[in-house]
Amino acid sequence: MSAPVRGNVGRIRELPVFPVTSGPVRPGVDPSVAPVSFEPPVEGPDDGLRIALITLGCDKNTVDSERMMAALVGHGARVGVDPEEADVVIVNTCGFIDAAKEQSIETLLEACELKSQGELRAVVAVGCMVQRYQDDLEREIPEVDLFMGLTELQGLVPELRSRGLLPDEAPDLVPLMERPLRILTGESRHTSFLKISEGCDHTCAFCAIPMMRGLHRSAPLDELVAEAQGLAGAGVREINVISQDTTWYGRDLRRRDPSAPLLPDLLRALLERTEVDWYRLFYMYPSGITPELVELLAGSAERSTGPRLVPYLDLPLQHGSDRVLKAMRRPERRDSIREKVRWLRDAVPGITLRTTVIVGFPGETDDDFRELVDLLEEIEFDRVGAFPYSIEDGTRAAEMPDQVDDDVKRDRLEELLDVQRGISFEKNLDQIGARHRVLVDRVLGEDDADPDFVAIGRTEGQAVDVDGSTQLLGADGWSPEAGRFVEVEIVDALDYDLIAKVVTT
Structure with missing residues (x-):
């Protein structure tokens, strides 16, 4: 698909972080082919509109879908039903890379096939891929009844009402103060996600996220604490803190208010005002790791009853060659990565460090790849997610010369994963007896x-x-x-x- 994408950034810039009817790929899992999230409990009035909501993509999409389901239940719908028993199927699409787009299109076509065969009344497509390619999708899949990009999701309930699918006034509406903020999905409902911001200010050459989700916008601290309290009340024991760059939390707020909270302030509030057992931090750019944050992690690790801010950080590097990092427009370099890892391991002995890397970025040479592998062997990350580079429409990298051959990408990926497998096994052996x-x-x-x-x-x-x-x-x-x-x-x-x-x- 080729659609104008840069114009979307301005339209998304001022969106609220959590639209009323808005709605994740698991961190470290290939975001293109993450499994469909469809395990919610059936909730809502027995006679309400039966809605199946299928989530594709990342954990951030999952949070959006859980919010969408809660809004629909609050307006008289019944959510969590099987697609074959639904009146409406909503597909929350992912547009991150080609495989994700293909999966989204296949899921929409399958839903349209259900509509042609049975009692399904409507198919709705929402989310990231619709935001980027709505015109193309409307032209190519006219069987879909409604397309709504990220900028339009506040209108989902009114649209369903205007089409006679939701009642104008449902007699059994849940009172406003009693409506859930989210309806949890997935098999492990004791584990959930807290999305603390939306969008991204970084301009990584390979990434189209800002074109879909706009610039970085932090959610208010009190709202996040209330959401975490609600998750705890629903039985969640572990919360994974997520965003596009979690270290960036509050920086947009600070531009307007010098006293606005930053990430350490949010984490302290979560620890003090909730009873959640474990908080785990994802998408922590190494460039954003501060001494205050390291001190907070160290203090939690010293608790005699066990840390609540668990000694685990996801640090997405994307590469280990300074030349490639510069071409990627990443803020880190090899020396700064080493420095932040040293800070963390000195302050929090035994901390688990995870990263993600891309192989086969345009212009990546054998020497660049060797620098990446050498850095991984030197630092010995406990966990590594590695993916081959995929061209994204509208990004700088898509126009770069010297695109790497797919066979070379595959060979490099296999070599890197073999190296990491050995590191992981040795680290696991060290755990015996612990x-x-x-x-x-x-x-x-x-x-x-x-x-x-x-x-x-x-x-x-x-x-x-x-x-x-x-x-x-x-x-x-x-x-x-x-x-x-x-x-x-x-x-x-x-x-x-x-x-x-x-x-x-």
């Missing part, structure tokens, strides 16, 4: 492969969906339960996973 607090994600049943394991959980150093897990052996007198914490001892290690026995429950 004790950890584990959050149980899933209880295993008789149909699962190995009868010796009774549950799957995660340590502080393992994030949901993107890292390995801890396989838990059975213990006398212990009945595992998802969403509960247990103390374990690591007894064995695999490339990415750990094996543990329960010590105390």
Whole structure:
């Protein structure tokens, strides 16, 4: 698809961070092909409009979808039903890279096929891909009844009403003060996401996010605390703090008010005013790591009852060659990356560091790739997500010469992943004999492969969906339960996973 995209930035610039009817790919998982998120509980009045909402893309999209569902329930709809039983299917699209666009289009076509065969009354497309390519989509898939980009989502409920799908006045509307802010989705509802800002001020050459979601806009601190309190009230034990650049939180507010809160202020408020057990930080640009933030992490790690701000940081580097980093328009360089990692490891011994990198960026030479691998071997990140470069319409990188051949990208990716597999295995071996607090994600049943394991959980150093897990052996007198914490001892290690026995429950 080729559609004008740069004009979208101005239109999105002044959008509220969380539109009333607005609506994530898991961090570190390839954002192009993340699995569809469709596991919400069925909520809303029994006789309400039955809506299936399918989420494609990143964890930020998931938050948007959960807000969208809550708004729909508040206006008399019933959400979380299976698409084959729905009156309306809403697809929250992803437009990040080509594979994501293809997945979005395939999902829309499947929904249109359902409409042609059964009782489905309407198909609605919303989200990032619609924001960029609405005209093309309307022309190519006329079977879709309604397209709404990110700038238009506030009008979703009125549009559904105008089409006779939602009643003008639903008799059983949930009172305003009792309406949920979000309806949680996914299999592990004890883990959720808190999106603290929208958009991005960076101008990375490979990224189209600002063209879809606009410039950086921080959500008000009190609203975020209230949202976290609501998640805790719904049984969430772990909150993953997310945005396009989490370290950037509050900087836009500071331009208008010198006393506005920054990220450390937000984190302190979350810790002081909620009972959430674990907060985990994602998308932390190394350039934004400050001494105050490092001190906050160190202080939490010293708690005798265990850290609530877990010693885990996701630091997206994207590359390890200064020449490529400059071409990418990234704010970091090799020396600054080393410095920030040294700060963190000196202040927080045992901290888990994760990163993401891109191989095959235009002009990347064998020497550049070798510098990337050498830096990963030097720093020894605990976790690495690596992806081949993908051309994005409208970005600077799309017009760059010396595009790297796909076979070269694939070979480099395989080599890098082999190196990281060895680093991960060695780090896991070092964990044998250590004790950890584990959050149980899933209880295993008789149909699962190995009868010796009774549950799957995660340590502080393992994030949901993107890292390995801890396989838990059975213990006398212990009945595992998802969403509960247990103390374990690591007894064995695999490339990415750990094996543990329960010590105390």
